[in-house]
Amino acid sequence: MAAMAKPPTDNAQDRAGSKRISALAELWPFIRPYRLMLAAAFVALTLTAMVSLVLPLAVRRVVDNFEGGATPLLKQYFSAALIVVGLLALGTGLRYYLVTRLGERVVADIRKAVFDRMVTMSPAFYENIMTGEVLSRITTDTTLILSVIGSSVSVALRNLFIFVGGLFLLFFTSAKLAALVLLIVPVVIVPIVVLGRRLRKLGRENQDWIANSSGSASEALLSVQTVQAFTQEVRTALKFSDVTERSFDSAKRRILTRAMMTVIVIFMIFSGVVGVLWVGAQDVANSIMTVGELVQFVIYAVMVAGAVGALTEIWGELQRAAGATERLAELLNAKDTVADAASPVDAPEMKNGAIVFDDVTFSYPSRQNMPALNGISLTVAPGETIALVGPSGAGKSTVVQLLMRFFDPQSGKITLAGTDLRDMARDDFRKQIAIVPQDAVVFADTARENIRFGRPDATDAEVEAAAKAAAAHDFIVALENGYDSYLGERGVMLSGGQKQRIAIARAILRDAPILLLDEATSALDAESERLVQGAVEKLAQDRTTLIIAHRLATIKQADRIVVFEDGQIVEQGTHDDLVAKGGLYARLAKLQFTEGSAAA
Template structure:
């Protein structure tokens, strides 16, 4: 049960509440064991003793005990439910935090729908286990052991009949429980595959509709969900057998008890009240036995879910903070790439790249598609570590730095701008959560976003929609630029940041960008000449290698790759949106 040991550590903060709840649960279970004895005495008071006063007294005792039992039951039900949901909430938070800590490579190798399935479906199974299994185990254990002790005292011969059903039940539970775990894991895997299709279609709905692929996607989703249905039926074939099997055994044993007990009453070996009490205890025992069988299957199902979730939780980030990280609170922005090489698995992306950037310089990275421009940015941001070579920031190997301290001083405007589904205000404030209204508006103005934002009905409180779908590409890009401006970073990274702007918007925003870039180390990945021709250093990449460096005029005179790209209009100022490197 190693899997449950991992989960139960989340119960430590609530141990006092749990102890009190277990005490209430124990009292509830013990009161249940007392009730048949009171019923026995009441029956004997009527049939054997014919004592009215004794009957009345026992009736009042029964009412009081039932009231106490109800109070204890309400208390433990609430506490166990609260703690179970609290533990699950803590678990979800840790899972989410861990997901965020994982390296970019993890997300390249996993599909989002699979992760969402682990977060929702598997953790829901775990939640059900946390809420129900511990409570049921304790309650049924107390009930079973207590009832067995009492009926053994009342009539050991009848007790032997009950004990006959335990071995077949244990064998049954073990064999079918293992099979149920296998089918449960297969079911969760197939549900995850269906969620993957759903997430892909929802996030790419424009492509699906433009290609009229709704029937194709429907068939793809139906195939996955039908397979999940088949796995669910396989699981159902086993789980559906539990109830009738247990019920049949219960009725069989009950019939034997009535038959044999009736003979003992007629022979005077026992009283009607004792037979009634014994029969009630037998029914009480049947409950825990059946429950244990069902709990075993639930435990096997939960074990599968826990293993799937911990497959992710046990994944270590490839890029981690060092044991004793160096914290740089106020960087100057000096960057050095020293013989840096990087690749994905067996595929090399950049090879032996070296260059120096002085504080405050603007560096443009240009080259054909796939030359390695964006990879250099990812390495600078330490989304990945190079396979060989060193990247230095202010003379420090960035692998020795505290990632939060230096990333908090880098502003990124990515090529693919995805906004969060909240308001315009929330998206811009992502750059600086405690910014004032004046700072917010100033950043929007510098990004040429203030005008179109204020023209919207709710202004800065306008909902941008899922991933910013209610805004145009240029509007989304300008909000992303405003977000970076608000962050006020020491190093600015513009990964084709003006690619979604028309010529008019780009010219309007250029002045603001130049103001932002002043006295900041800036990396520009762009296909437009207007965004790079003033760069202090232009680095031309091809097939992962640096082939040229210099400024625009010098590179044009050299008539190398940069000149070729320009003359082929791949760096032309009038290049249409969406084209380029």
């Protein structure tokens, strides 16, 4: 958590310095399927802009005829004005509906696309990014994009049309006054461009800090029991406060820059308009133009000035959205170091196939100079039960990680039934593997659905049979709603042993030819362990099984025990053979069994 004192991404500075508003083009693939809705919104937007530009013409007619007292004409002009106002209201409502609906639809698609991509990324990807940051991008960054698609872009286009149309009508009304107005434009554009680039950079930095804050909060809340057990609530809160305050400081700089840009632009625009109006007033006094023409010019000038002011506001939003789009595009375009082959081969039938590790060397991405496995070779025959033992950090769990192809080895290869894992689609061969991980995972769902996660098409009877085999049935039926009891986030309603039995029941229900048990009974009491051990032994009879265990009593009946130390295989054999050899396994066995007997 201490690492949270800086923006989380290695190349954040480079990205923040990017000034490409064109990053918003990354949104087009998500907008393209809704081209008809976009076109309809564009028509409604154009209609409202045109109607807005017609109104000053009507006002001019009213003012000039009002001076002449032409009452019948006035009635006609006011009637026409009401029709124009009605069209404006209808067009505006239609534009709002279409654009807002389009924004919601596109953002929903983006969120699904990003999540679909993230849920398939290998664990290697998550060694370099916090899940809290990913969640921040899916939520906060997409909210910014929703603001842009559902509001800012349409408002920007409308104001752009009004600016261009209004400028043309300014020349139509008075070329002299319009030419004076044009002299203001370069003065206004300079601060928009210069400060806009600054806004873009600050917007990206601010989003990084927000994601950083979300990552910090997610990490702390997911580990809240540990935080409280070690009475680190205040320290953890201070760390989160520090990151949040840095996010606020970044937001302050962004807000200040945007406020400065707004002040400068509005002052330039309206002071220029005042000067031009003074010249126009002189023309009216000298009968060069009518009062109605001056009023028309004033309205158009205000509309053009307001459009420019709105565009400066929206420019800042577009800058922030461009940064958010870049961040989401990074996730969508992220390269996974573990990927399926371009043309994967079909996974063979694993029931009669061997598992082979051939001279495998592997280091985790975050620890490249510390090999977790160093040139290991291991063959597991079909139907064989192999136990992997050794000190913590010896490489046992890494074997399971590589066999599931969560990571790829730096050298050597792993084959299932003679086929290299890298030649098969991951989904294809993983369907033939059931795993009980070291940290039992329980979802925020019912007990029944947690077990059924192993095989979604399983019947209720099959779910209950698996729970009975895993010694989980009794405690499940004792819950308030039995199998339909909600287990809470991460199984907060259950003990560690109960969560492990749910995970074991899930693996039993999967009924796969390969079974991986990573410390599957470590949190069980003696009686539950004996019951589960019996179920596991029965399950392993016609399956290829790899068992990782520190408690050697649970693996004495394995067909073969493989002993790991410092990422290498140092011994292999049955329990009795290894004890007789007097090596590492014998020392571990002596410590456990002798101390266990003494303690008893």
